[in-house]
Amino acid sequence: SDSSKEDHVDVLIVGAGPAGLMLANWLSRFDIRTRIVDKRGSKVFNGQADGLQCRTLEILDSFDFAHRAWRESNHMLEICLWNPDEHGCLQRSDRIPDTIPGISRFQQVVLHQGRIEQFFLDSIKEHSDIRVERGVLPTTFDFDETKASDFEDYPISVTLRTLSDEDSTPQQRQTHQKLAEGQQAVIEDGLFRSNLVADDTDNLISAAEAKENRNANEMETIKAKFMVGCDGAHSWVRRQTGFTLEGDSTDYIWGVLDIIPITDFPDIRHRCAIHSANAGSVMVIPRENKLVRLYIQLQSTSHQKNGSKADRSWITPQIILESAQRIIHPYKLDYKYCDWWTAYQIGQRVGDKFSLRDRVFLAGDAVHTHSPKAGQGMNVSMQDTYNLGWKLAHVINGSSEPSILSTYEAERKLIAQQLIAFDRRFSRLFSGRPAKDVMDEEGISMDEFKQAFEKGNEFASGVAVDYAASVLIAKETDDEGQENDTDLINSKKHQVISKPELATKIDIGKRMPSFKVLNHADARPWHLQELLKSNGRWRIIVFPGQLTNPLNMQRLKKLGESLGSPGSFIYQYTPSGNAIDSVIEVLTVHSGPRAGIELLDLPEAFHPHHGDVGWDYWKVFVDEESYHEGYGQAYANYGIDPTLGASVIIRPDQYVSWIGEVDDYEKMSQFFGGFMKQRRA
Ligand code: FAD
Numbered sequence: 001s002d003s004s005k006e007d008h009v010d011v012l013i014v015g016a017g018p019a020g021l022m023l024a025n026w027l028s029r030f031d032i033r034t035r036i037v038d039k040r041g042s043k044v045f046n047g048q049a050d051g052l053q054c055r056t057l058e059i060l061d062s063f064d065f066a067h068r069a070w071r072e073s074n075h076m077l078e079i080c081l082w083n084p085d086e087h088g089c090l091q092r093s094d095r096i097p098d099t100i101p102g103i104s105r106f107q108q109v110v111l112h113q114g115r116i117e118q119f120f121l122d123s124i125k126e127h128s129d130i131r132v133e134r135g136v137l138p139t140t141f142d143f144d145e146t147k148a149s150d151f152e153d154y155p156i157s158v159t160l161r162t163l164s165d166e167d168s169t170p171q172q173r174q175t176h177q178k179l180a181e182g183q184q185a186v187i188e189d190g191l192f193r194s195n196l197v198a199d200d201t202d203n204l205i206s207a208a209e210a211k212e213n214r215n216a217n218e219m220e221t222i223k224a225k226f227m228v229g230c231d232g233a234h235s236w237v238r239r240q241t242g243f244t245l246e247g248d249s250t251d252y253i254w255g256v257l258d259i260i261p262i263t264d265f266p267d268i269r270h271r272c273a274i275h276s277a278n279a280g281s282v283m284v285i286p287r288e289n290k291l292v293r294l295y296i297q298l299q300s301t302s303h304q305k306n307g308s309k310a311d312r313s314w315i316t317p318q319i320i321l322e323s324a325q326r327i328i329h330p331y332k333l334d335y336k337y338c339d340w341w342t343a344y345q346i347g348q349r350v351g352d353k354f355s356l357r358d359r360v361f362l363a364g365d366a367v368h369t370h371s372p373k374a375g376q377g378m379n380v381s382m383q384d385t386y387n388l389g390w391k392l393a394h395v396i397n398g399s400s401e402p403s404i405l406s407t408y409e410a411e412r413k414l415i416a417q418q419l420i421a422f423d424r425r426f427s428r429l430f431s432g433r434p435a436k437d438v439m440d441e442e443g444i445s446m447d448e449f450k451q452a453f454e455k456g457n458e459f460a461s462g463v464a465v466d467y468a469a470s471v472l473i474a475k476e477t478d479d480e481g482q483e484n485d486t487d488l489i490n491s492k493k494h495q496v497i498s499k500p501e502l503a504t505k506i507d508i509g510k511r512m513p514s515f516k517v518l519n520h521a522d523a524r525p526w527h528l529q530e531l532l533k534s535n536g537r538w539r540i541i542v543f544p545g546q547l548t549n550p551l552n553m554q555r556l557k558k559l560g561e562s563l564g565s566p567g568s569f570i571y572q573y574t575p576s577g578n579a580i581d582s583v584i585e586v587l588t589v590h591s592g593p594r595a596g597i598e599l600l601d602l603p604e605a606f607h608p609h610h611g612d613v614g615w616d617y618w619k620v621f622v623d624e625e626s627y628h629e630g631y632g633q634a635y636a637n638y639g640i641d642p643t644l645g646a647s648v649i650i651r652p653d654q655y656v657s658w659i660g661e662v663d664d665y666e667k668m669s670q671f672f673g674g675f676m677k678q679r680r681a
Pocket of ligand 1: 014015016017018019020037038039040048049050051052136137138201230231232233234235236237256342344363364365366372375376377378379380381
């Protein structure tokens with residue numbers, strides 16, 4: 001048979017959920033040969049994950065489509081905690097702001113996963129020829145160890161097979177719901193994607209292989225430089241690498257109901273955590289289109305025979321609703337319209353390894369699973385591949401040494417571990433029965449719950465992510481408990497020193513915080529983060545302080561001469577023929593006043609001249625009050641002294657790498673020298 005169809009790709013992505021789509025989207029910004037396959041015949045249309053945290057919105061904004069999510073989503077601004085009073089009667093005990101004010105220019109929003117996936121698909125299409133191949137799955141995997149250390153070579157071989165429509169569209173159980181009198185509608189449940197259902201990958205592979213002889217065109221061999229398993233909790237790619245998830249499966253079964261509620265409960269449009277005295281807890285998530293999602297831990301009942309996975313027939317929307325009604329009593333709760341529902345068992349696990357020789361990577365649910373209560377899964381999954389995408393692209397396009405790839409596991413495994421620890425603590429507090437009084441040791445203290453919620457809020461926003469020292473992060477290593485970590489010890493050897501005291505409110509290893517600054521050329525206000533688009537560029541942000549002070553102007557000019565000279569590292573790393581800001585972009589934020597400083601008096605390195613289109617007017621900014629949008633106070637908020645200034649190096653994913661003296665060209669050069677490749681003779 002003609003099984004000779006073969007393709008060579010830079011990156012093969014397995015799975016087109018949030019993690020896979022984020023990766024394809026990143027790679028669409030570069031010239032990288034990418035294929036992305038998914039065993040399912042169609043994308044998600046409703047239900048599933050819905051929470052987008054602040055950091056995720058910042059990231060989507062860096063790809064120019066956060067506004068779509070922001071507009072369509074429901075915004076959550078306040079959390080209400082409901083607990084039993086001393087008579088066991090439900091009462092509102094607290095209100096706390098949802099996401100701590102001031103930590104991001106975005107707040108937490110909810111919109112179902114299907115829409116978010118659509119935004120990704122549109123963005124990928126706009127920037128590239130990459131298309132998700134649906135109903136296609138890998139059936140064999142081979143890894144040639146001898147080719148693993150040559151990053152020009154293709155050590156990975158995978159056979160791809162196309163499924164029949166029938167196989168790529170699993171049957172969903174249908175339940176009927178009453179509409180008006182005499183009318184019925186059918187709701188499809190989400191159980192077919194739930195972990196209560198056995199994974200069907202092996203069956204699909206056998207079905208596809210059985211058909212091979214009939215149609216050889218449905219088979220293709222892929223040779224890949226890199227492969228990324230974004231194929232969810234049952235990851236086939238993970239099985240091929242032999243890696244495992246470590247941790248436990250909990251006994252909790254959770255029911256999820258997306259309904260338009262009919263209720264007299266006063267806080268139904270708030271995010272609520274409701275602990276009843278004896279009937280369990282429910283989390284209320286107000287959604288777009290009048291929907292409300294209820295997360296309910298289903299009580300163990302006689303229906304649940306020894307917790308076996310096979311028996312899930314007892315779980316119906318009615319069972320979930322009745323549990324909610326018991327918890328929310330004496331308030332009433334019912335519905336006419338149910339959009340989606342599911343149930344699943346929570347496992348709290350983290351992968352032992354995230355990469356095979358920096359050629360095969362795992363991301364998203366394939367390396368961490370946990371409860372949905374803090375709304376983290378989709379966010380953390382997308383952020384895994386947001387971390388990985390630019391690193392792969394820079395290695396493939398020759399701008400970086402492959403050594404940067406090992407920072408993926410070092411950076412993301414720690415986040416996954418923190419996530420699981422957070423989830424364990426939070427689940428226990430959420431699932432437990434409230435303590436009756438201080439003597440009730442088995443019960444959960446509601447004060448403790450509130451504190452955990454408040455603290456958890458910062459973690460859950462995603463902005464607290466703090467990457468450790470490495471070739472990409474020039475900071476002092478926090479040695480506590482990490483003496484045996486060889487990655488960290490190695491990273492210390494070529495450590496470039498930062499001077500964090502020059503920008504006391506910018507944390508090296510965290511994402512660059514954002515405040516408003518004005519464009520020097522036209523006085524338009526911008527959030528600084530809006531300037532840090534995800535287009536693969538490294539950035540040096542120069543904060544030269546007051547340029548009316550001659551010493552500061554002198555230092556800026558000195559830096560400009562070094563950066564602008566043909567021998568500078570910026571030239572060395574930029575392939576000839578490419579724009580000078582295409583690999584490393586220099587942005588300047590001076591502390592004002594604007595008056596008395598002319599843009600064109602600054603060295604060209606700060607406002608490059610691009611052949612046909614003249615000067616670049618979008619690189620120099622000032623920390624001044626705007627006419628219409630207030631005063632960002634960037635210097636004060638970044639903790640930079642306007643008489644001294646500072647320079648900051650920012651990674652292509654907006655994380656802060658280095659802080660130093662305004663004109664410390666040597667340290668900048670040394671930092672980039674740790675991993676960048678010369679592109680000119
Ligand atoms: P998935 O979304 O699981 O995507 C994996 C993809 O790979 C799928 O499209 C699958 O078809 C495909 N695939 C699998 N195996 C193969 C194979 N062998 N070959 C080819 N393709 C394959 N997270 C949040 O952040 N916020 C929430 O509010 C939230 N709520 C949730 C509610 C529910 C009911 C559920 C079930 C999950 C929720 N999550 C939430 C979690 C979130 O859905 C997941 O964490 C997230 O989808 C993980 O993304 P992923 O891309 O890693 O994996």
